[in-house]
Amino acid sequence: xxxxxxxRIYEAPEENDGIRILVDRLWPRGIKKxxxxxxxxxxxxxxxxxxxxxxxxxxxxxxxxxxxxxEELDASEDAERLLGFVNVHLxxxxxTLLYSAKDEEHNNALVLxxxxxxxxxx
Numbered sequence: 429x430x431x432x433x434x435x436r437i438y439e440a441p442e443e444n445d446g447i448r449i450l451v452d453r454l455w456p457r458g459i460k461k462x463x464x465x466x467x468x469x470x471x472x473x474x475x476x477x478x479x480x481x482x483x484x485x486x487x488x489x490x491x492x493x494x495x496x497x498x499e500e501l502d503a504s505e506d507a508e509r510l511l512g513f514v515n516v517h518l519x520x521x522x523x524t525l526l527y528s529a530k531d532e533e534h535n536n537a538l539v540l541x542x543x544x545x546x547x548x549x550x
Contacts, residue, residue: 430522432514432544434537437526441465446522449510451537453480456528466526472506475536490534497536501543514544 430446437456441448448466453474455461475483475497483493501507514523523544527537 430518430520432518432541433522433524434532434535434541435524435526436530436532437464437466437528444522445524447517448524448526450526451540452526452528453477454528459528470506470510473501473504473510473540476500480536485529485531485534487531487534493534494539497539498543501540507540507543511544 433445435445437450437452437459447468450456450464450466450469450471451474453471455469456464474480475493479493479496479500483489517523525537525541527535529535529537
């Protein structure tokens with residue numbers, strides 16, 4: 429069975445990553461574009477600059493960040509486009525959402541994964 433996964437872009441690519449999509453607005457430090465092994469960079473669906481700066485990777489703000497980012501995704505045509513892409517390809521490949529944040533439990537890729545999975549209550 430295929431799934432939507434999240435992974436730090438600094439981790440080595442693996443064959444079972446499937447389609448690798450960078451979901452950060454800013455290009456990750458220290459990663460060369462030529463060797464990033466990504467299939468797409470969806471910076472348009474990353475949290476707004478204002479929301480990203482407000483959150484500032486503070487775990488205490490994560491519940492509110494999650495709520496606000498879900499609202500941004502609900503209003504985004506780019507997010508709907510990505511949802512369509514995921515729905516088409518998930519039947520035959522894994523989808524790996526790549527992010528650069530150090531915190532693996534409080535980041536935008538996890539929120540996006542839940543949004544794409546229609547799991548808005550996690």
